[in-house]
Amino acid sequence: MSNINGLLSLKLLGFSFLSMSVGLLFMGLGRKVTARIQRRLGPPFYQAFLDVFKAFSKSSITHNYVMDLGIIMSLGGLIATAFFIPFAGYAVLGSSSIVIILYLMSIGYLGMAMGVSASGNPNATIGISRALALMLGYEIPIVMIVMAMMLTYGSSDLLTFATAQQGGFANWHIFKYPLGFLAIEISFQAMLGEAPYDHMIAPAEIASGPMVELSGKYLGIGFLLHAVQLYVETGLIVNLFLGGASTWYVFLLKQFAVYFTSMCINAVMARYRIEQGIAHLWKYAGTLALLQLFITRLGVF
Template identity: 80%
Template structure:
């Protein structure tokens, strides 16, 4: 088997694998939320059923740009997933965290392009909220990344993972505690859970960007969220929680990150958009900045 075929198989595997992991997390997440609310909740495979059902429905497209935007968003996020080391497995050998941050925004921009083309004002409001919030959480996130860049003089996620491989005491969560808090707050906003769920506010702007998505488009929307969960939890595990040596440890760590987010989501109400951005800048931003200053002077 030649190298290209092998690479192709790996790429396809990561694409579908990231979707499956994300959907599994979404289903487990719904179960967790239900148990917090003292309900039975749906079965853990409910998200798979939802997505498959979405693909069996008829759907409406408004124009070519809408199709292109949605596909571009999914493509951008899957391309990001290629750069996330999953346990020991990494397709491309080295994966720079700067590229990950760069590619992740393609997903959002594609989504913005696609849903704005649908012409629904609620979708435009939703996506403008998402982009405004992006400004709020990316600055603290980048400050923490810069602290790591200063320490290691490298942007490779695998380098970070190897540096944390000597047991639980070597995890970055102890080395960059303020940075971890900043990234956790930013992560809450990244996945759009309360109190930063401005983008999808069902009672307020009728689910925001998803308002005009029907059938297959909605299915792709769900897959987008699934891949996004995979990418962002994977990124945090590799940055702070010591990576993993086997796939199940990796999955458990990733779900632990998501579980924290869900627990906060279940008990929080929604900020207003300007409160949300101010909160992110003041709290996540100051923790990130302190971490950066500390690392630069004493690190």
């Protein structure tokens, strides 16, 4: 509590814009990547920025105060989560507890879910329902991997994990916890809502699900939400498995590498049925993560 002061506020302000811009940049690049895989030209890499500006400048419709509240809460929550992600070895709040990150992320989801539910469109709600159901699928493997690391280091600080991997490739957790990395890659796909786990958006089935009723600045915030989500989740994986980074551009590159992989998979996969999706997550990611946790647990005795 003692370190709350004006400077921290400024830093946080900076970080919130950093997370948003990095996410938007990735979104633009991602669209480009997908387009190239599909042999298209694709939009320019700054397209996402343009979209957001445009969305914010248009007038929008709302149905009730819960919608406003939910949308604000969602982005606010995710940005707050982004503060806890160590960026290039720097934790702005001085704390980067992984448990806080995992839980704080939920408030972003909750806000989003609440906002779009309040729009009253059943398609949006179906999307939310699917997203939440899927969450039960991917959270458990992630938690198990995180616990495996916590077992090793006796700490739940993300920064500790990142610094422990300093000093060359060989120290990266991707090699130390190969099973775990596989599991978290699968889960990550679901976390981002990319194929084969894109049930939440599923444009063909439920008309983009949660987004269906959003317009103008609401849609803009929705975009930003996705952007921050990208920043948070790629940042999480970089810190967990890819050795973190000591300089900002390396960190960004690693983040993009993670996103790039995900986009490649997304571009070539079809969609599961929703219960298949959960079952697969448990079956593959879950088993791998459980194995990893078990092995680590045996090592720690």
